[in-house]
Amino acid sequence: MRLDKLLANMGFGSRKDVKKLLKQGSVLVEGVPAKDGKTHVNPEEDRITIHGEELDYKEFIYLMMNKPQGVISATEDKIERTVVDLLEPEDLVYEPFPVGRLDKDTVGLMFLTNDGKLAHQLTSPKKKVMKLYVATIDEPLNKEQIKALESGVTLDDGYETKPATVEVLDEGEGLKIKLGIMEGKFHQVKRMFEAVGRKVLFLKRETIGPLVLDETLEPGTYRELTDEELALLRGEEV
Ligand code: URA
Numbered sequence: 001m002r003l004d005k006l007l008a009n010m011g012f013g014s015r016k017d018v019k020k021l022l023k024q025g026s027v028l029v030e031g032v033p034a035k036d037g038k039t040h041v042n043p044e045e046d047r048i049t050i051h052g053e054e055l056d057y058k059e060f061i062y063l064m065m066n067k068p069q070g071v072i073s074a075t076e077d078k079i080e081r082t083v084v085d086l087l088e089p090e091d092l093v094y095e096p097f098p099v100g101r102l103d104k105d106t107v108g109l110m111f112l113t114n115d116g117k118l119a120h121q122l123t124s125p126k127k128k129v130m131k132l133y134v135a136t137i138d139e140p141l142n143k144e145q146i147k148a149l150e151s152g153v154t155l156d157d158g159y160e161t162k163p164a165t166v167e168v169l170d171e172g173e174g175l176k177i178k179l180g181i182m183e184g185k186f187h188q189v190k191r192m193f194e195a196v197g198r199k200v201l202f203l204k205r206e207t208i209g210p211l212v213l214d215e216t217l218e219p220g221t222y223r224e225l226t227d228e229e230l231a232l233l234r235g236e237e238v
Helices: 003-009 014-022 116-123 143-151 189-193 229-232
Strands: 027-029 046-049 062-067 097-099 107-113 130-139 165-168 175-181 202-210 222-225
Touching: 003 014, 003 027, 003 046, 062 229, 097 116, 097 202, 107 116, 130 189, 143 189, 175 189, 189 202
Parallel strands: 107 202
Antiparallel strands: 027 046, 062 107, 062 222, 097 107, 130 175, 130 202, 165 175
16 A cells, blocks of 8 residues: 555545655654655555554454434434544544444444444344344333234334344333344334334434443443454454
């Protein structure tokens, strides 16, 4: 990869800024000042420093965010704030995108990456990745409604949902329901509850496959996945 392109991708400014950095001799490749932006480097192997600081290159970025209410799960929007608007410039340079959708008013686990292959594996219906949601609903469910949700309900557009898991989290009131689904139709959780005559008042996603929301993340904040979380998500042994 060309050195000037690498530095621009890594957020070291415009092509002009990068040219200046190089001309100043501030960029060393294997200890030798590299002044020509056309120099070819292998960022995975070559030791590159800028003003004495080593370049921490990685091809992919993997982030978990606790999505707050009021932002949409898109990369950009003319009107609404997006989950990507909440990222720091040093992470934005990798151009991560949200994997799967959460509604504007849904909170909880959002996974962002620039690894298209992993994103596809997590969203492809064929892969049957389980997502767990906790829904606060308006009235408790009876046994028939629970059974219906578990075996499949008919949504407003005629779609038959696949089997789901249902767990009542607060047996007393019965208003907090953990629903596990392996699909991702538009507004699916809300529409599944609507299909049995209930309204979702608040919705939070807690897991995507083996990835579990870090509850210490304040709404609107995020962190990189640990190596272990990433391995689990990729289906590797840990
Ligand atoms: N289902 C919904 O209805 N909303 C979401 O945000 C996610 C799943």
